[in-house]
Structures are given as structure tokens and as C-alpha cells.
Amino acid sequence: xxxxxxxxxxxxxxxxxxxxxxxxxxxxxxxxxxxxxxxxxxxxxxxxxxxxxxxxxxxxxxxxxxxxxxxxxxxxxxxxxxxxxxxxxxxxxxxxxxxxxxxxxxxxxxxxxxxxxxxxxxxxxxxxxxxxxxxxxxxxxxxxxxxxxxxxxxxxxxxxxxxxxxxxxxxxxxxxxxxxxxxxxxxxxxxxxxxxxxxxxxx
Amino acid sequence: xxxxxxxxxxxxxxxxxxxxxxxxxxxxxxxxxxxxxxxxxxxxxxxxxxxxxxxxxxxxxxxxxxxxxxxxxxxxxxxxxxxxxxxxxxxxxxxxxxxxxxxxxxxxxxxxxxxxxxxxxxxxxxxxxxxxxxxxxxxxxxxxxxxxxxxxxxxxxxxxxxxxxxxxxxxxxxxxxxxxxxxxxxxxxxxxxxxxxxxxxxx
Numbered sequence: 334x335x336x337x338x339x340x341x342x343x344x345x346x347x348x349x350x351x352x353x354x355x356x357x358x359x360x361x362x363x364x365x366x367x368x369x370x371x372x373x374x375x376x377x378x379x380x381x382x383x384x385x386x387x388x389x390x391x392x393x394x395x396x397x398x399x400x401x402x403x404x405x406x407x408x409x410x411x412x413x414x415x416x417x418x419x420x421x422x423x424x425x426x427x428x429x430x431x432x433x434x435x436x437x438x439x440x441x442x443x444x445x446x447x448x449x450x451x452x453x454x455x456x457x458x459x460x461x462x463x464x465x466x467x468x469x470x471x472x473x474x475x476x477x478x479x480x481x482x483x484x485x486x487x488x489x490x491x492x493x494x495x496x497x498x499x500x501x502x503x504x505x506x507x508x509x510x511x512x513x514x515x516x517x518x519x520x521x522x523x524x525x526x527x528x529x530x531x532x533x534x535x536x
Numbered sequence: 537x538x539x540x541x542x543x544x545x546x547x548x549x550x551x552x553x554x555x556x557x558x559x560x561x562x563x564x565x566x567x568x569x570x571x572x573x574x575x576x577x578x579x580x581x582x583x584x585x586x587x588x589x590x591x592x593x594x595x596x597x598x599x600x601x602x603x604x605x606x607x608x609x610x611x612x613x614x615x616x617x618x619x620x621x622x623x624x625x626x627x628x629x630x631x632x633x634x635x636x637x638x639x640x641x642x643x644x645x646x647x648x649x650x651x652x653x654x655x656x657x658x659x660x661x662x663x664x665x666x667x668x669x670x671x672x673x674x675x676x677x678x679x680x681x682x683x684x685x686x687x688x689x690x691x692x693x694x695x696x697x698x699x700x701x702x703x704x705x706x707x708x709x710x711x712x713x714x715x716x717x718x719x720x721x722x723x724x725x726x727x728x729x730x731x732x733x734x735x736x737x738x739x
Contacts, residue, residue: 357634363632365632365634367632367633367634367656368658368659372624372625372627372633372656372659373622373623373624373659374613374616374622374623374624374625375622376613376616376617376620376621376622376623377620379613380617402605402606403605403606403609403625403627403628406606406609406610406613407609407610407613407623410577410579410582410609410610410613410614411613413577413579414579414583417579417580418579419576419577419578419579420576420577420579420610421575421576421577422575422577422606424575424606425606429566429568430570430575431560431568431570453570453575455571456571456575456576
């Protein structure tokens, strides 16, 4: 990597503090911060996080942000607003998407079954400088599908950015192995005793 | 209604012009503008439409914007950004939503089957001054479900705002009959000969 790239996974203190103070943790797998990230959204805070993620991703000079329905739309939009490039979101269960399209089927254990993602080829041109954005990086299945779909369209996938990653799942590794650098604002190392254990901001 | 309310359904010229020039119309029912509204999003244009819709809805002094996954999230967020209030979105197929929750099942002919919307009661407090926002108002099923869910939570539903309405479907009437004023930026009167026929901006 270029020495001029910003550090992609520096813990972002305002988010780390809120997760530590406010997250609902159930068992060693479930982290719920849907009161500000993906059920209820605070416009000022999501915009602040979008600016920080966009700052890191701007080093790749993207021309489009790609995400997936539904929880990726809000973080994707605020990143796209800052970068001033279009947001493209892969649709789920979308018979109305215009042909030709690219699709992937993703197993979705929590939702019992599978999710189909569909992307109209019309909106992702060959050579498009693409960054992928989503709320969570966990097992990486959605992110890997988005990378594959973008590449099938002929686009160049430069990086992927996530608000939160679960470092104890293998998503970071799966995405990196595709040659896609990963940017994240908060890194959850473990869920233990009802608390989230996060990498700590410096200083 | 108060005489001080702004006109809620004045045609918004920049949107009317784009629909007329760019929409894909199939038969007399399908209007596709997903290249700027709900598959690919242009941040500047969606923000501009959000500001205009927020201006009309601000007369109701809302404290929360309520929408539904997935295509409501982007317009809902830009309206919420302008109003500086939280955005709450009802989730689809969401076993992870915290109890107690409120839900509705909506028949979804285009997707073949039905859609379940789920809203955690934790995030919509009794008395919350709520406006509903979505991209399209067509048959009104989603909007009616959102009104019912909000009222079941004890919230006050003040108005509903949509980017585009199909005036030849009965959504406007269905929502109005619930006592909820409807704001829209573009009113499609008919789809005919591959073109959208819209109400025209004044002057």
C-alpha cells in the first residue's frame, strides 16, 4: 500500500465511547446498536461518522459508493454525500430491477434462509472506481458478494468501509483476501459479560 | 387545516422535469426512476428534494420521521437531516428487532407474497410528533401500515410526505381518510404511450 494512505482502521473515539456505553450485548455474538445505526438513525451522528469514513476512503478517489439494502443505505448515503459521488445499492428480492442485472444469493442464518442481492448493470459501468460501504462487517458474506458483483460488472473495487467490524468473525480476512483494503471506525474484539470489548483510540 | 400550512402538494419543478425527461414507463402502471431515487441515488439531488419536503412538513413541528425499509431510508434520512430529528425505519423480515415490537403484514403483489414490517416500541414513544416519509405513494398500503403502527405505539401522526405519488392509484385517498395530510413533490396523473403525465408547476 502507498505510504500516503490514511490509517484505515483507527478507532474513532466518539463511536467507540457510544458502543461501550450504550450497546446491548446478548451472549458472545449479538451486538445491538440499532438505536443510532440501523433502526433509529440520528442524522447528526451518522453524518459525522460518514464524514470520517469518507475521509479515509477519499484516498482511493472513488467515483461511486456501493452498498446493499437495507442497513447499508444510511451509512452509504452519508459517505456518498461527503465524497459527492452517487450511491448505488444492491436490492433484495427485487423483480422490478432492470435487465441485464447481476445477482448473488447469500445465506442469511439470522433471517432463516437466504437473501438475494440484485444490481442493475446499467448503473455500474466498467472501470467505475468503486468503494463498498456497509454498517457492519461480521462474517463478510454481504461484502464479498458486493465485491464479486462489482467485479462482474467490470468495476474496480478500491476499498471497503464499515462503521463497525466484529474482529472475532472472519469478515475482515475474507474481504482483504480479495485484495480489497478494509476501513472501519470501531473494532469489536469480543462480546463478554454483557459488554463489548473494543480496540481503544490512541491518546 | 390551518391557513398557515404551506401548500403540501405543489409540483416541484426540478423533479417534475426530470421525471418527464428521464423516467422509464412500462404499460400504464410501472414508472421507473430508480437511477436517482431508489437504486442509484444522487446525493445532491436527493438532499435538495429532502429540503423541499422537510420545508413543507416542518409546519407540523415533528419530532421524529418514520419510514420503511428499504427505499424509504434515503428520502427519510435527508428529510430528517433538514428537520434535525431522528429517523426511524420499520424493518422487514427482522427477527433481531427488540421486543416489545409492533408489526404489520402487507400484501406485496410485485414481490409475490407479503412483506412484514417491524418497529421496536422502544424507539417510538407515546405522544411522539411523527411524520411519515417514503419515496412513492401508490396504493398506500405501506403508508397506511406505518400510520397504524405509529398510532398503536401511541404516537401522533401529523402528516405524510412522499417524493412521488401516483394520483391514479388510491394511496392519497387512503392516507387522507386516516386524517393524515399528504405532502408530495410530484403527482403522476397517468402513464400513457411510454410517458408520465404529471401535474405542472405554476408559472
